[in-house]
Amino acid sequence: MSTSTTLLALLEPGPAYGYTLKQNYDRWFARRRPLAFGQVYSTLARLTRDGLADQVEVESGHGPDRRLYRITAQGVGVVDEWVFAPEPPEASAAGTLHARVTVALLSGRDPADVLARQREAHLTRMRALQAQRRGSTGPELLAVTYELAHLDADLRWIEESGARLGAVREQLVAAREGDDDARG
Amino acid sequence: MSTSTTLLALLEPGPAYGYTLKQNYDRWFARRRPLAFGQVYSTLARLTRDGLADQVEVESGHGPDRRLYRITAQGVGVVDEWVFAPEPPEASAAGTLHARVTVALLSGRDPADVLARQREAHLTRMRALQAQRRGSTGPELLAVTYELAHLDADLRWIEESGARLGAVREQLVAAREGDDDARG
DNA sequence: GGCGACTATACACCAGGCGTATACGCCGAG
DNA sequence: CTCGGCGTATACGCCTGGTGTATAGTCGCC
Numbered sequence: 258m259s260t261s262t263t264l265l266a267l268l269e270p271g272p273a274y275g276y277t278l279k280q281n282y283d284r285w286f287a288r289r290r291p292l293a294f295g296q297v298y299s300t301l302a303r304l305t306r307d308g309l310a311d312q313v314e315v316e317s318g319h320g321p322d323r324r325l326y327r328i329t330a331q332g333v334g335v336v337d338e339w340v341f342a343p344e345p346p347e348a349s350a351a352g353t354l355h356a357r358v359t360v361a362l363l364s365g366r367d368p369a370d371v372l373a374r375q376r377e378a379h380l381t382r383m384r385a386l387q388a389q390r391r392g393s394t395g396p397e398l399l400a401v402t403y404e405l406a407h408l409d410a411d412l413r414w415i416e417e418s419g420a421r422l423g424a425v426r427e428q429l430v431a432a433r434e435g436d437d438d439a440r441g
Numbered sequence: 442m443s444t445s446t447t448l449l450a451l452l453e454p455g456p457a458y459g460y461t462l463k464q465n466y467d468r469w470f471a472r473r474r475p476l477a478f479g480q481v482y483s484t485l486a487r488l489t490r491d492g493l494a495d496q497v498e499v500e501s502g503h504g505p506d507r508r509l510y511r512i513t514a515q516g517v518g519v520v521d522e523w524v525f526a527p528e529p530p531e532a533s534a535a536g537t538l539h540a541r542v543t544v545a546l547l548s549g550r551d552p553a554d555v556l557a558r559q560r561e562a563h564l565t566r567m568r569a570l571q572a573q574r575r576g577s578t579g580p581e582l583l584a585v586t587y588e589l590a591h592l593d594a595d596l597r598w599i600e601e602s603g604a605r606l607g608a609v610r611e612q613l614v615a616a617r618e619g620d621d622d623a624r625g
Numbered sequence: 626g627g628c629g630a631c632t633a634t635a636c637a638c639c640a641g642g643c644g645t646a647t648a649c650g651c652c653g654a655g
Numbered sequence: 656c657t658c659g660g661c662g663t664a665t666a667c668g669c670c671t672g673g674t675g676t677a678t679a680g681t682c683g684c685c
Contacts, residue, residue, distance in 0.1 A: 259537045260672075266544040276633050285543055289531070293674055298634060303671080323633065340541050340550055343562030346588070347473065351535050353443045355587045357524050359469055359580060360450040366524055378527030395612025396543060398605070403539045403598050404530075410594035414587050421582070428579025444641075460664050477643055482665060487640075507664065 260290065261300045262339045265309055268328040269336065272313050275301055275324065288400055301326055309335055354411060358418065362429055368422055372415045379408050379415075444474065445484045446523045449493055452512040453520065456497050459485055459508065472584055485510055493519055538595060542602065546613055552606055556599045563592045563599075 267273070267281050279297045286292070304310040309332035314325040328336075354375055361368040383405060390401045418425075451457070451465050463481045470476070488494040493516035498509040512520075538559055545552040567589060574585045602609075 259540060263540055263544065266548055269548045274633070276631095285547065286540060289540060294633090295635085295675070296673055299636095299672080336544070336548070337550075340545050340548075340555055341558055343559045344537060346566045351473075352591075353528055355584060356443060356447055356470060356473060358583070360447065360520070361524050362580070363469065364450055364453045364520070364524075366521075371524055374525055375527045378530075382530045395609045395616070396546070399542070399602055399609060400539060402601060406594040406598040406601075407536075407591060410590040414590040417586060417590075418583055425579045425583060432579070458664070460662095478664090479644070479666085480642055483641080483667095 260292065260296070261304065262336060264297065264300055265304055265328060265332050266336045266340070268310060268326060269333065272325045272327040275326070278326070285396070304332065308332075352407075352411070354414075362422075362426060368426075369419060372419050376412065376415050379412055383408050383412075444476065444480070445488065446520060448481065448484055449488055449512060449516050450520045450524070452494060452510060453517065456509045456511040459510070462510070469580070488516065492516075536591075536595070538598075546606075546610060552610075553603060556603050560596065560599050563596055567592050567596075 263286060264278060264282060267278055267285075273281070275297045276294075278301075279292065279294055282292055282297075301310065305312065305326070308329060310326050310328050312324050313327040316323040316325070357375075358368050358371050360366075361371045386401050386405050386408070390398065390405070393401055447470060448462060448466060451462055451469075457465070459481045460478075462485075463476065463478055466476055466481075485494065489496065489510070492513060494510050494512050496508050497511040500507040500509070542552045542555050544550075545555045570585050570589050570592070574582065574589070577585050
């Protein structure tokens with residue numbers, strides 16, 4: 258939902274072609290999630306079908322038809338809602354790190370190793386971002402800061418969890434023994 | 442990739458039916474991402490096709506055929522790699538909050554309002570989690586702590602960004618004026 | 626005069642995800 | 656005893672999102 262709504266939002270300042278839309282997208286959001294040309298057109302088709310955008314003009318002649326898309330009033334409503342509606346709770350912690358640690362615990366792999374490797378990768382990435390941050394202003398500064406904040410959150414969690422792994426493992430074993438589930 | 446690998450990992454302790462697999466999944470990961478029954482079977486089909494799992498037995502007679510699935514050696518390798526490989530950088534900041542603030546800035550909506558609403562929602566959620574946390578041990582404590590850490594990261598970013606919004610907006614307007622792009 | 630870069634779109638395909646249909650057994654209410 | 660609901664178990668169809676590739680004209684340049 259996020260990608261299509263983002264594209265829709267980029268139509269708000271005025272009508273645009275799929276191609277220019279993609280260029281604008283790259284300018285602001287490529288850092289967060291790269292986007293293929295192909296997807297722009299399928300997304301525009303869906304938005305049109307759903308009444309959130311419409312084709313204002315089809316300019317034919319030189320090359321392929323150029324289709325000018327415009328956001329509808331309904332589309333503006335959707336963007337509006339998306340922008341201001343707080344994220345639902347579960348989306349806040351969507352990373353896979355926690356899942357990976359859980360799997361390690363369940364499968365007898367060493368979770369401390371998982372944490373250690375992730376910690377190294379994060380530290381490397383943070384150093385790069387901190388360097389980049391010093392030269393940044395405006396929107397880029399916002400983006401860099403956002404990523405740094407979440408890497409930092411992961412690091413704190415890594416420290417805290419690392420200290421607790423022993424206790425967690427015991428809990429888990431106990432929980433499993435309470436089972437007697439049907440397993441071949 | 443994460444969901445299918447997670448299911449695969451749950452096959453490691455021993456062969457299982459799709460149904461029991463889903464129950465096990467719910468037990469450990471439902472908090473993070475709910476999973477429909479339907480998806481379990483299509484995922485198992487893909488895993489089988491790709492040689493990461495195979496059918497060990499088809500038990501027919503009472504009701505629908507019960508199919509027992511087993512992880513293959515290759516499957517174990519895939520889980521192993523996934524568990525220990527650090528997440529790629531871009532995945533760390535996958536939330537939409539930053540995107541929503543950017544859209545607000547681009548579209549003339551009030552980004553401070555976006556931040557304020559998200560802040561309220563986060564604070565509410567955090568109070569609930571902190572209460573839950575006091576009664577938690579083991580794996581659940583890990584999960585709660587993980588989410589809390591990321592909510593906290595968002596809050597810090599919200600504070601920091603809020604103070605900088607004026608400067609960011611200027612940067613953004615300047616960048617746009619440097620354009621003269623082909624727009625309607 | 627042909628080659629590459631840029632503008633512009635369409636199409637086919639795959640994975641992931643959601644809802645619903647199907648089928649059997651068991652158990653309690655009436 | 657039978658009917659309906661619940662638990663076990665799987666299959667199927669459909670949609671969204673995402674990726675790659677084909678197509679086609681235009682422009683500049685050597």
